[in-house]
Amino acid sequence: MSIELDKPDRQQAIESIQRYFSENMEAPIGNMTAGALLNFFLEEVGPSIYNKAVADARARMQARLDDLEFEVQEDVFTYWRKFDKARGKKGQG
Known part of the structure; x- marks a missing residue:
């Protein structure tokens, strides 16, 4: 899979490379060379x-x-516990 930039991003990247060379290297870099790099x-x-x-x-x-x-985990087999609790009984399982 090749990685490609859309046209505006590519142009901005080339300009950034040119600026980097202009500010940090002894010689500036041209548009075509920056594109190749x-x-x-x-x-x-x-x-x-x-x-x-x-x-x-x-x-x-x-x-x-x-x-x-963890957030959506539900207790299982709770019907009888609720029923027994409502009637004041201890659950059987």
């Missing part, structure tokens, strides 16, 4: 970041599911 990082590093994000989302969802089981 972005493509490299999306292809080379992007899948690792994506996989980590999916794993984090999965863990968070699993935690929510675990909470859900």
